[in-house]
Amino acid sequence: MTxxxxxxxxxxxxxxxxxxxxxxxVTGRAIYGADARLxxxxxxxxxxxxxxxxxxxxxxxxxxxxxxGVKAVVTSDDFVDLxxxxxxxxxxxxxxxxxxxxxxxxxxxxxEGHPVAAVAATTGQIAEEALDLIDVEYEALPHVIDIxxxxxxxxxxxxxxxxxxxxxxxxxxxxxxxxxxxxxQGDVVAGFAExxxxxxxxxxxxxxxxxxxxPHACVASWNADGQSLIISSSxxxxxxxxxxxxxxxxxxxxxxxxxxxxxxxxxxxxTVYLEPVALALSRRAGRPVRLVMSREEVFRxxxxxxGSVAEVKLGARRDGTIVAAELVFKLQAGAFPGSPVxxxxxxxxxxxxxxxxxxxxxxxxxxRPKVAAYRAPGAPIGSFGTESTMDELARKLGMDPLELRExxxxxxxxxxxxxxVHRDIGFLETVRAAKEHPHYRAPLGPNQxxxxxxxxxxxxxGESSAAVNINEDGTASVISPNPDVGGSRASLGMIAAEVLGxxxxxxxxxxxxxxxxxxSDMTGGSRVTFSIGTCMVxxxxxxxxQLKQRAAMLWGISPDAVEWKDGAAVPxxxxxxxxxxxxxxxxxxxxGATGGPIGATYSTKVQGAGAGFGVHICDAExxxxxxxxxxxxxxAVQDVGRAIHPSYVEGQIQGGVAQGIGWALNEEYIYGPDxxxxxxxxxxxxxxxxxxxxxxxxxxxEVPNPRAPFGxxxxxETPIVPPTPAIxxxxxxxxxxxxxxxxxxxxxxxxxxxxxxx
Amino acid sequence: MTMKISTTLNGESVDxxxxxxxxLLEALRDRLxxxxxxxxxxxxxxxxxxxxxxxxxxxxxxxxxxxAEGAAITTVEGLAKDGVLHPLQQRFLEHAxxxxxxxxxxxxxxxxxxxxxxxxxxEAEVRLGLAGNLCRCTGYDKIVRAVFAAAADxxxxxxx
Ligand code: FES
Ligand code: FES
Numbered sequence: 042m043t044x045x046x047x048x049x050x051x052x053x054x055x056x057x058x059x060x061x062x063x064x065x066x067v068t069g070r071a072i073y074g075a076d077a078r079l080x081x082x083x084x085x086x087x088x089x090x091x092x093x094x095x096x097x098x099x100x101x102x103x104x105x106x107x108x109x110g111v112k113a114v115v116t117s118d119d120f121v122d123l124x125x126x127x128x129x130x131x132x133x134x135x136x137x138x139x140x141x142x143x144x145x146x147x148x149x150x151x152x153e154g155h156p157v158a159a160v161a162a163t164t165g166q167i168a169e170e171a172l173d174l175i176d177v178e179y180e181a182l183p184h185v186i187d188i189x190x191x192x193x194x195x196x197x198x199x200x201x202x203x204x205x206x207x208x209x210x211x212x213x214x215x216x217x218x219x220x221x222x223x224x225x226q227g228d229v230v231a232g233f234a235e236x237x238x239x240x241x242x243x244x245x246x247x248x249x250x251x252x253x254x255x256p257h258a259c260v261a262s263w264n265a266d267g268q269s270l271i272i273s274s275s276x277x278x279x280x281x282x283x284x285x286x287x288x289x290x291x292x293x294x295x296x297x298x299x300x301x302x303x304x305x306x307x308x309x310x311x312t313v314y315l316e317p318v319a320l321a322l323s324r325r326a327g328r329p330v331r332l333v334m335s336r337e338e339v340f341r342x343x344x345x346x347x348g349s350v351a352e353v354k355l356g357a358r359r360d361g362t363i364v365a366a367e368l369v370f371k372l373q374a375g376a377f378p379g380s381p382v383x384x385x386x387x388x389x390x391x392x393x394x395x396x397x398x399x400x401x402x403x404x405x406x407x408x409r410p411k412v413a414a415y416r417a418p419g420a421p422i423g424s425f426g427t428e429s430t431m432d433e434l435a436r437k438l439g440m441d442p443l444e445l446r447e448x449x450x451x452x453x454x455x456x457x458x459x460x461x462v463h464r465d466i467g468f469l470e471t472v473r474a475a476k477e478h479p480h481y482r483a484p485l486g487p488n489q490x491x492x493x494x495x496x497x498x499x500x501x502x503g504e505s506s507a508a509v510n511i512n513e514d515g516t517a518s519v520i521s522p523n524p525d526v527g528g529s530r531a532s533l534g535m536i537a538a539e540v541l542g543x544x545x546x547x548x549x550x551x552x553x554x555x556x557x558x559x560x561s562d563m564t565g566g567s568r569v570t571f572s573i574g575t576c577m578v579x580x581x582x583x584x585x586x587q588l589k590q591r592a593a594m595l596w597g598i599s600p601d602a603v604e605w606k607d608g609a610a611v612p613x614x615x616x617x618x619x620x621x622x623x624x625x626x627x628x629x630x631x632x633g634a635t636g637g638p639i640g641a642t643y644s645t646k647v648q649g650a651g652a653g654f655g656v657h658i659c660d661a662e663x664x665x666x667x668x669x670x671x672x673x674x675x676x677a678v679q680d681v682g683r684a685i686h687p688s689y690v691e692g693q694i695q696g697g698v699a700q701g702i703g704w705a706l707n708e709e710y711i712y713g714p715d716x717x718x719x720x721x722x723x724x725x726x727x728x729x730x731x732x733x734x735x736x737x738x739x740x741x742x743e744v745p746n747p748r749a750p751f752g753x754x755x756x757x758e759t760p761i762v763p764p765t766p767a768i769x770x771x772x773x774x775x776x777x778x779x780x781x782x783x784x785x786x787x788x789x790x791x792x793x794x795x796x797x798x799x
Numbered sequence: 800m801t802m803k804i805s806t807t808l809n810g811e812s813v814d815x816x817x818x819x820x821x822x823l824l825e826a827l828r829d830r831l832x833x834x835x836x837x838x839x840x841x842x843x844x845x846x847x848x849x850x851x852x853x854x855x856x857x858x859x860x861x862x863x864x865x866x867a868e869g870a871a872i873t874t875v876e877g878l879a880k881d882g883v884l885h886p887l888q889q890r891f892l893e894h895a896x897x898x899x900x901x902x903x904x905x906x907x908x909x910x911x912x913x914x915x916x917x918x919x920x921x922e923a924e925v926r927l928g929l930a931g932n933l934c935r936c937t938g939y940d941k942i943v944r945a946v947f948a949a950a951a952d953x954x955x956x957x958x959x
Contacts (some may be wrong), residue, residue: 059893062900067888067892067904067907068835069833069834069835069876069904252935254845254899254901254902255901302901304837305898305936335841336842688894689895691940691941693898696936698938699939722844723839724842728935730932730939731943732926732930734939737938
């Protein structure tokens, strides 16, 4: 297929129609996972470990099963004991054994909240009572929560079969360090020898939760013939189907997975916690089972992202040329390996052209819930350390921080430390747009400071599909295989409309289930508008070919002599004949007489995602008494390639910034010495509310990605990358002290203000 | 002991049965089939379950169903009238003030109560009025703008 790539001449792309699923969502009719009901449905509940680390000696469900109304209990015995097997998943990879052991503990519990059994009963209340009647005998084991304590020799070891990968020789003893990764380019020792100025720091972050407002929820129904139905809120119906089949030992064709509306995911719903459990319960009970997490369960047992320790050292020549960078990242993976440490390392410096780089990373397990992807997994951790250090470097050099970034900015052909060469990127355009924005020169009030920071996210493609069907009346119904997390039905329909030459409202997009459209990877990696959009173009172009053929048939000329223009077939030139344009609706009306229904699917493994760069400007005001930080102005500049539906692009940018502000100032997992989470609710885990935030200005730079429909780039993840350092840099400017530990909560700000020096 | 409760729900008299320990949220969702009202936390901290009860916004997860006896309740399902969207609903759509939409019913209900009490709020008043409703997707920017646009509609001052 050919991509237009240009910015002009489009009639639908770039406009702001109302999304096709909008009215359902403002009237309360949209069906989310917890809203789905099946006949004769049971309610399920999960029994969870009260210990952060313990051996399971015995599970006895007989008292629970004797309770009237209890229909089934399942434990790890109901799931396949899978061997280790790593497969690609979203932005990273996953291991089926870890997935299975996290879903239902086998032999050992590894964090408080780890599931040990589940029950289904006629009412939620009975299921609740039954949980207390499941007797589990534990032998408590010493636990470890802190990342560096988990790395120390003599730490309690979570997995006695875990030997650090990536070091030679292979360690003799198991440890909590799952993996060591290294990215190197040039010679850092020589590089630092060349440097006139060095800035360095040690930075820490705490685990934060994606904080989607919708708790995980599903309904699963097992039939006597072994076929089953799952309705759930997830970031991928095909993922749910594949993982459930694997964990329960079923055939994929026997599961139909229907995506319910998704009440937020941000990466946290790229895995399964409930669906295989609900289906196992349904298999035992012979009735449909609904499982819905409480908010407390969401916090205790679904994935936050990693906490981290980062050491960052940057060296530059007097003129501001950065000549060397050395970075060390230690990331918590939670109870099973799989932190995004490699992504932290890759994203930390991908904005810059630096000849000598050494990045080392460690993936570390401890007695915390297993981490899950969170919006640009790992990248905000990478940027917090490097972009804070960049700010210090600019200060030492006496240089404007955006000029320092422009001078060292990645451009066409820049080789990253992880080996990829940047192509068709818009980082410099983004820095310049930030520099020219009036915000950058606006006056500041008392106790206010301004900070800037940059960020990078890869964006991905992957296995994808789409279907376009022309209806008898000339409208089109199109199917996306991917759950819509924030307007993708609108953008995908617009892409199809643009190719077909129809107005946006004549094309309606639905999200299909696993039986209605070919396979597609999960919603993640900022891939949907790009990847499914690519398939929409492919399918719509196939449909246009069919429409041209039908017109040729009606006119009695060769299909080669027909062109498609503005939603109608037209003769290719004067020699083709003097026919009036034949609009799509007229061809559709005659479909039955010209060969039958008109429609196409298109599937491919999409490649060529365009990288996303953002540069943010933040003004923070510090209350010197209380240490409270208020964000008073925020501007986020981002290269979006081409905004298909600008409102939803802005929305992604604003939402990412808001999450970044929460990460920077308030959010954190707090553990007691007993290894238990102390703030598993929105009261004590404070996400930003409307009165915490200012308006967030989203500035869209459009440097087209020539490998994408209309030049678009994924946009959803980049905006969460710059906020934490932008805010740290603003606070530094306001109070003259640098905070190196997230969240920058009032007590830490007060401590910094009271500290000596400055 | 099952109880019988009589209320005015979205303008119509409705009777329903509930248990004494059941919340209004459970009654709405599980007894009355009004699943537009969402549960995000069950502890009064997210606002997804907001309904208007006798003119005030309440977290229906913190109200007992039995307390609805004799009360007038408005849920998200009661905002549109005869198939015509309420100006808040229309403006939320036009301003793309929702992404996942899970917070939307609660925010629409809270915004309606806010505008009923204060037809011409400042930005700070809108933000404060919605401070009990978490939205994790939008950063609130477009929500605040949509509320302003709807407020202007309701005051009859709309400029297209
Ligand atoms: S569900 Fe009632 S406030 Fe969250
Ligand atoms: S739109 Fe998703 S939580 Fe508000």
